Amino acid sequence: MSDTATAPSTGEPIIQIKNVSKIFGGTVKAVDEVNLEVQRGEFFALLGPSGCGKTTLLRMLAGFEVPTHGQVIIDGHDMSTVAPNKRPINMVFQSYAVFPHMSVEQNVAYGLKMDRRPAKEIRERVAEALDLVKLGHLGKRMPDEMSGGQRQRVALARALVKRPSVLLLDEPLSALDAKLREAMQMELVRLQKTVGITFVIVTHDQSEALSMANRIAVMNAGTVQQVAPPTTLYEAPANRFVADFIGKINMIEGDAVKAGEGEVTVTAPGIGEVTLAGTATGKVALAVRPEKIFVADNEPADPNVIKVKGKVGEVAYFGSYSNVFFDIGLAQPLQADISNVTTDVEEITFTAGEEYWVYWRKADTLVLGD
Amino acid sequence: MSIFKRNPDPIGPLDYSRRFSLRFTVGLTLFFLYAPIVGLIVFSFNDSRRNVVWRGFTTDYYVKLFNNDALMLAFGNSLTIALFTTLFSTVLGALTAYVLWRYRFPGKAIYEGGMALPIVIPEICMGVAMMVFFARIGWPSGMIWPFNLSAITIAHIAFSFPFAAIVIRARLESFNPELAECARDLGASEFRVFRDVVVPHMKPGLIAGALLAFTLSLDDFVITFFTSGPDTVTFPVKIYSMVRFSVTPEVNAASTVLILLTLVVTAFALRMQNRNNMLGSSGH
Amino acid sequence: MENWKRSAQAFFSAFTPPTFWLVAFFIVPLSLIWLYSFSMKTGVTEITLDWNLNQYARALEPLYLGIFWKSILMAAATTAICLVVAFPVAIAIVFSKPTMRMWLLLLVILPFWTNLLIRTYALIAVLRTNGFINGGLGWLVEKGDWLLSFVGLGDNTIIGPFEPLSLLYNNTAVIFGLVYVSLPFMVLPLYAALDRLDRSYLEASLDLGAGHFRTFFSIVVPLALPGIASGIVITFIPAMGSYLTPDLLGGTDSQMIANVIADQFKQANNWPFGAALSFLLMYATFFALAVRAVLMRKEGRGDVK
Numbered sequence: 004m005s006d007t008a009t010a011p012s013t014g015e016p017i018i019q020i021k022n023v024s025k026i027f028g029g030t031v032k033a034v035d036e037v038n039l040e041v042q043r044g045e046f047f048a049l050l051g052p053s054g055c056g057k058t059t060l061l062r063m064l065a066g067f068e069v070p071t072h073g074q075v076i077i078d079g080h081d082m083s084t085v086a087p088n089k090r091p092i093n094m095v096f097q098s099y100a101v102f103p104h105m106s107v108e109q110n111v112a113y114g115l116k117m118d119r120r121p122a123k124e125i126r127e128r129v130a131e132a133l134d135l136v137k138l139g140h141l142g143k144r145m146p147d148e149m150s151g152g153q154r155q156r157v158a159l160a161r162a163l164v165k166r167p168s169v170l171l172l173d174e175p176l177s178a179l180d181a182k183l184r185e186a187m188q189m190e191l192v193r194l195q196k197t198v199g200i201t202f203v204i205v206t207h208d209q210s211e212a213l214s215m216a217n218r219i220a221v222m223n224a225g226t227v228q229q230v231a232p233p234t235t236l237y238e239a240p241a242n243r244f245v246a247d248f249i250g251k252i253n254m255i256e257g258d259a260v261k262a263g264e265g266e267v268t269v270t271a272p273g274i275g276e277v278t279l280a281g282t283a284t285g286k287v288a289l290a291v292r293p294e295k296i297f298v299a300d301n302e303p304a305d306p307n308v309i310k311v312k313g314k315v316g317e318v319a320y321f322g323s324y325s326n327v328f329f330d331i332g333l334a335q336p337l338q339a340d341i342s343n344v345t346t347d348v349e350e351i352t353f354t355a356g357e358e359y360w361v362y363w364r365k366a367d368t369l370v371l372g373d
Numbered sequence: 374m375s376i377f378k379r380n381p382d383p384i385g386p387l388d389y390s391r392r393f394s395l396r397f398t399v400g401l402t403l404f405f406l407y408a409p410i411v412g413l414i415v416f417s418f419n420d421s422r423r424n425v426v427w428r429g430f431t432t433d434y435y436v437k438l439f440n441n442d443a444l445m446l447a448f449g450n451s452l453t454i455a456l457f458t459t460l461f462s463t464v465l466g467a468l469t470a471y472v473l474w475r476y477r478f479p480g481k482a483i484y485e486g487g488m489a490l491p492i493v494i495p496e497i498c499m500g501v502a503m504m505v506f507f508a509r510i511g512w513p514s515g516m517i518w519p520f521n522l523s524a525i526t527i528a529h530i531a532f533s534f535p536f537a538a539i540v541i542r543a544r545l546e547s548f549n550p551e552l553a554e555c556a557r558d559l560g561a562s563e564f565r566v567f568r569d570v571v572v573p574h575m576k577p578g579l580i581a582g583a584l585l586a587f588t589l590s591l592d593d594f595v596i597t598f599f600t601s602g603p604d605t606v607t608f609p610v611k612i613y614s615m616v617r618f619s620v621t622p623e624v625n626a627a628s629t630v631l632i633l634l635t636l637v638v639t640a641f642a643l644r645m646q647n648r649n650n651m652l653g654s655s656g657h
Numbered sequence: 658m659e660n661w662k663r664s665a666q667a668f669f670s671a672f673t674p675p676t677f678w679l680v681a682f683f684i685v686p687l688s689l690i691w692l693y694s695f696s697m698k699t700g701v702t703e704i705t706l707d708w709n710l711n712q713y714a715r716a717l718e719p720l721y722l723g724i725f726w727k728s729i730l731m732a733a734a735t736t737a738i739c740l741v742v743a744f745p746v747a748i749a750i751v752f753s754k755p756t757m758r759m760w761l762l763l764l765v766i767l768p769f770w771t772n773l774l775i776r777t778y779a780l781i782a783v784l785r786t787n788g789f790i791n792g793g794l795g796w797l798v799e800k801g802d803w804l805l806s807f808v809g810l811g812d813n814t815i816i817g818p819f820e821p822l823s824l825l826y827n828n829t830a831v832i833f834g835l836v837y838v839s840l841p842f843m844v845l846p847l848y849a850a851l852d853r854l855d856r857s858y859l860e861a862s863l864d865l866g867a868g869h870f871r872t873f874f875s876i877v878v879p880l881a882l883p884g885i886a887s888g889i890v891i892t893f894i895p896a897m898g899s900y901l902t903p904d905l906l907g908g909t910d911s912q913m914i915a916n917v918i919a920d921q922f923k924q925a926n927n928w929p930f931g932a933a934l935s936f937l938l939m940y941a942t943f944f945a946l947a948v949r950a951v952l953m954r955k956e957g958r959g960d961v962k
Binding site: 388398509 | 660670674751753771773856897919931939
Binding site: 093100162 | 857861862865868875880
């Protein structure tokens with residue numbers, strides 16, 4: 004859905020977060036020495052589980068929290084302690100915060116009134132913003148007469164009408180039902196391309212981040228684990244946490260020692276010894292995504308695969324593929340998404356207890372440290 | 374307590390309570406609220422007849438206070454009235470709360486409005502109404518103690534049981550009706566259900582309501598002023614007449630005693646109220 | 658909720674005692690006065706009920722109307738001052754940490770629990786000619802003069818001699834006293850209303866460029882209006898019908914309506930007239946309550962998320 008290949012940027016990043024920490028009450032480290040850059044025109048996501056610090060970081064961008072250490076630099080200016088109403092940033096709040104005692108038009112006009120724009124300009128820009136979010140005909144409505152999705156669009160219009168340099172969105176899709184969520188995902192991407200400004204969104208839903216963002220910063224316990232475009236995060240996660248958080252993955256515990264330039268030899272029970280591309284050493288996880296696993300009746304001859312014998316355990320049939328769990332003699336079963344079209348076996352149905360050769364390419368295998 | 378530790382977080386835009394201007398206002402307001410009372414208490418120990426300038430510490434006036442027969446009698450009267458008032462108000466308040474909580478009946482809205490009247494009406498109106506009432510129906514006067522306090526007590530009960538009803542009703546909101554139904558199912562009569570199941574749940578509310586009624590009665594001036602006579606003086610009424618005459622440390626001492634008493638009762642009431650809120654729907 | 662007929666006996670057992678008390682010892686006395694207000698005095702304690710409106714007519718004469726009006730004005734001034742003082746205090750409490758919040762609320766409510774008579778009496782010591790305020794100011798003046806003369810200016814007489822301010826036994830004292838006893842009444846509803854306000858509204862307003870005062874007047878006040886209305890009403894009504902404070906702190910021309918009513922029943926011994934005045938006060942009270950009810954229905958939007 005998004006152009007993952009192109010991360011638009013023209014030189015200096017619009018946001019620079021330098022060594023920012025936020026410590027509450029002297030003891031609780033919500034954000035721990037984070038360094039990030041957001042490029043102009045990007046759709047950037049802060050992704051992580053609850054409590055990882057992503058919302059705190061967003062609020063520091065908006066100005067509602069002040070960093071304990073570090074700097075927040077917006078468009079080249081240090082705005083770490085600048086009040087929220089003086090930043091060129093606007094936010095769409097998780098609860099939308101649409102003022103209940105004002106009509107839709109009055110809500111959208113509020114920010115422009117604060118800027119003391121002339122009445123005519125306000126009218127024009129408000130109409131323009133409402134059209135942009137497809138609420139043009141609902142200007143005179145009151146918020147309590149509208150649905151949640153509509154109120155979100157009011158909040159969007161209200162923030163965008165001020166033409167901020169950056170738009171922040173705090174868990175924008177969490178309150179919507181599944182169908183609306185899908186539609187809004189596309190809406191937000193379309194909006195960002197139309198308006199052309201930088202979007203920074205906070206979400207705990209990895210599929211949302213993957214489908215909408217140009218680049219994602221995965222956070223855990225106040226630190227940034229990895230910043231990369233979606234494909235990189237999926238195909239080349241930096242560590243266990245990222246690999247596990249994004250999509251599904253199989254992890255086999257083992258030990259790694261360096262075996263040459265960019266290569267390590269991993270010893271894992273059930274697998275034996277294998278040399279793979281990677282840099283992590285010591286206690287590592289051998290990891291492979293379920294869709295990269297294949298199944299064969301006979302032992303595969305290709306030397307560039309890792310192969311094990313597996314007994315079929317649970318099977319979940321999804322029509323175009325089956326999610327099959329194989330017992331390979333380890334504590335955890337191996338999860339495989341087997342396409343029902345291109346498999347090597349004669350039958351495409353799997354029954355518990357059947358034995359197969361389960362294999363995957365060494366090139367698809369990740370060696371992950373902490 | 375955390376107010377003694379310096380908060381290392383930088384002040385956020387909505388951290389109003391940490392801004393100097395607001396802290397100053399709150400501090401000033403609290404000073405304004407407490408200074409006169411503190412002054413009053415301090416000067417009750419003043420060794421000076423006219424109580425203008427501080428002359429030295431003494432507890433003489435407290436001694437005088439406790440030896441002042443008229444004042445002690447008035448205090449006894451107040452206490453008696455307050456105790457009877459508390460008893461009746463709690464019962465009446467509990468019944469009111471029960472009826473309003475449990476039943477639908479025609480005219481309920483008006484009834485609730487009626488029950489709110491004693492709370493809303495200016496005390497002076499109720500005071501004079503009671504005075505006229507007792508005079509008009511020829512309420513006997515010159516009865517022996519404690520019956521001579523009956524007029525005041527009746528009036529006190531009338532204006533305080535609606536307050537108790539509110540407190541008790543709040544407690545009833547957390548009562549699980551299934552408990553009562555279960556008791557019925559097991560064969561209990563309405564009365565037994567009330568006594569064995571509802572009342573125990575109401576207990577924190579009953580205590581809070583009782584303490585509220587006690588304080589309201591003990592402290593009342595206006596209504597008592599109009600329903601009392603020369604031989605049925607209560608503590609606040611007596612202090613009033615002392616204040617009108619002069620400002621002596623004895624008055625301060627009497628005031629301090631009353632403050633202390635009210636504080637103790639209030640502290641107790643608040644602790645009860647906390648248990649009222651914290652206990653769940655079926656806790657005892 | 659059950660229909661009363663389902664357990665009529667239980668219903669009546671619980672219903673009768675409080676209702677009896679309310680009717681016999683509240684409604685009946687009030688009705689009695691209501692009748693008195695249409696009566697005429699025909700003797701020392703005798704009255705005749707002849708359904709005339711003379712008492713009300715007299716109550717609306719300039720003299721008494723003036724006192725009514727003054728009571729309303731003083732109550733209004735009290736309410737306004739309380740509002741201005743209570744708001745910052747309520748804001749500070751709402752935005753504090755939970756433990757701090759409980760203590761602050763307790764501290765603000767505690768004076769409310771002490772006897773009104775005592776609190777008002779305490780103010781006498783503060784306001785009188787040789788009371789705390791004058792004493793304090795006098796001391797300041799004296800020390801100021803001394804300091805200046807020490808530095809070589811004047812001769813202990815530049816600022817002084819100190820003329821004590823006449824702070825007691827006038828309208829100012831009464832308003833001061835009314836504010837003093839009413840302040841807790843105003844803080845609590847304001848606190849409750851502000852507590853229920855969703856903070857993201859404030860953040861959104863700041864985010865859109867409004868300053869703190871702008872946010873306060875455009876967002877906080879409209880959304881907290883029901884609570885503000887409650888606070889205003891529960892401050893205004895007792896202030897308007899206040900007896901003790903004007904009695905103890907006021908001068909001869911600071912009489913409020915409650916004092917006049919009390920007079921009719923004690924010294925002046927004109928019960929019918931007192932009854933009429935009482936009922937006018939009650940109608941004023943009901944009117945204030947009605948205004949609040951209307952305001953609360955109109956601006957109940959703060960709950961919509």
